Amino acid sequence: MDRFARTKQNPYFATDASVGMAEARSEIAPALVAQNVRKRYGDTVALDGVSLSIPEGEVFGLVGPNGAGKTTLVRSLTGTTRCDGEIRVLGAAPSKVEADRVGLLPQSFHPADRLSARELIEYYAGLYDDPRSVDGVLDDVGLAADADTWYENLSGGQQRRACVGTALVNDPEVLFLDEPTTGIDPAGRRSLWSLVEDLAAGGTTVILTSHSMDEVERLADRVGLLRDGELVAVGSPETLIETHAGDSHLRIEGRAVDAEAVAAALDATVEERDGDVVVRNVALADVGRVVAEVEAAGVDVESFTWSEPNLEDVYLRLTGDALDETVAELGGER
Ligand code: ADP
Numbered sequence: 001m002d003r004f005a006r007t008k009q010n011p012y013f014a015t016d017a018s019v020g021m022a023e024a025r026s027e028i029a030p031a032l033v034a035q036n037v038r039k040r041y042g043d044t045v046a047l048d049g050v051s052l053s054i055p056e057g058e059v060f061g062l063v064g065p066n067g068a069g070k071t072t073l074v075r076s077l078t079g080t081t082r083c084d085g086e087i088r089v090l091g092a093a094p095s096k097v098e099a100d101r102v103g104l105l106p107q108s109f110h111p112a113d114r115l116s117a118r119e120l121i122e123y124y125a126g127l128y129d130d131p132r133s134v135d136g137v138l139d140d141v142g143l144a145a146d147a148d149t150w151y152e153n154l155s156g157g158q159q160r161r162a163c164v165g166t167a168l169v170n171d172p173e174v175l176f177l178d179e180p181t182t183g184i185d186p187a188g189r190r191s192l193w194s195l196v197e198d199l200a201a202g203g204t205t206v207i208l209t210s211h212s213m214d215e216v217e218r219l220a221d222r223v224g225l226l227r228d229g230e231l232v233a234v235g236s237p238e239t240l241i242e243t244h245a246g247d248s249h250l251r252i253e254g255r256a257v258d259a260e261a262v263a264a265a266l267d268a269t270v271e272e273r274d275g276d277v278v279v280r281n282v283a284l285a286d287v288g289r290v291v292a293e294v295e296a297a298g299v300d301v302e303s304f305t306w307s308e309p310n311l312e313d314v315y316l317r318l319t320g321d322a323l324d325e326t327v328a329e330l331g332g333e334r
Contacts (some may be wrong), residue, residue: 061220105173113152155190245309265297
């Protein structure tokens with residue numbers, strides 16, 4: 001596949017012989033930099049000073065509630081809308097960067113129903129001077145066997161993959177995928193996930209907008225959380241979970257769970273939440289022991305539920321009611 005064979009000749013790589021290799025690498029310019037990006041639509045502030053730096057080869061997940069500014073940010077980064085502030089994609093302003101170095105799958109994209117997958121990819125390949133082979137792209141998006149099927153007769157997942165294919169014909173170095181898996185079935189999602197993983201393994205920088213936290217947790221090296229036009233948190237899924245999602249915990253449910261009895265049985269501090277008793281910081285390996293100790297103490301329990309914090313917890317905390325408290329904590333993290 002041609003993208004895997006691409007030689008990364010980075011024009012920003014430091015060539016000064018006196019600079020050591022490790023230092024030289026740190027000199028590599030990011031694939032994408034945004035500084036204090038602002039955008040208003042009349043009285044609506046869509047982007048309120050977004051700053052961001054995405055290194056080459058990173059998969060960056062962009063999440064946030066509807067209206068947070070994700071589409072406006074993607075449009076600003078791809079030069080399809082004007083904004084204030086400074087943006088550099090591959091070292092150039094978005095509207096100046098060579099078209100064949102960037103790929104974009106917009107959120108709404110509806111090709112003609114009666115084009116086959118091959119005709120669709122061929123059409124887009126025709127827009128570039130030096131496109132990838134159409135068969136290569138069809139193969140990458142898993143549509144080689146259905147290449148001659150009309151778009152309208154492809155499954156939802158296949159349709160979306162065909163659309164992703166249109167963004168791959170130019171073998172982009174930076175690829176924007178705006179909600180690539182919305183509305184497609186689990187099998188379709190998984191095959192798109194492997195495609196993104198392959199692209200990332202080949203060195204493509206991917207900016208992925210999504211409402212699916214499991215998708216972002218699986219694919220993204222780092223996640224940026226937008227709310228009301230502001231980037232309120234940026235970090236790897238692990239860091240965000242560790243910092244914001246709280247501990248793994250065991251919830252003990254029942255009509256009359258005695259919190260004091262649980263605390264005494266475990267010789268630990270417990271919390272009462274919504275009528276249940278919660279024991280924080282219980283590792284999965286300790287669940288059996290904790291359950292046995294609670295039962296041995298004769299506590300009247302209906303059920304035990306163990307939860308591990310995930311990116312969804314981060315999302316809910318940072319975009320939900322706890323926002324004010326959390327934004328205050330975030331200070332130095334942007
Ligand atoms: P998201 O993609 O996160 O849902 P958007 O970027 O679409 O958010 O929207 C951010 C804010 O800007 C919202 O308040 C939205 O209503 C507003 N907005 C977006 N596009 C336009 C537009 N073309 N005209 C007026 N307001 C817009």
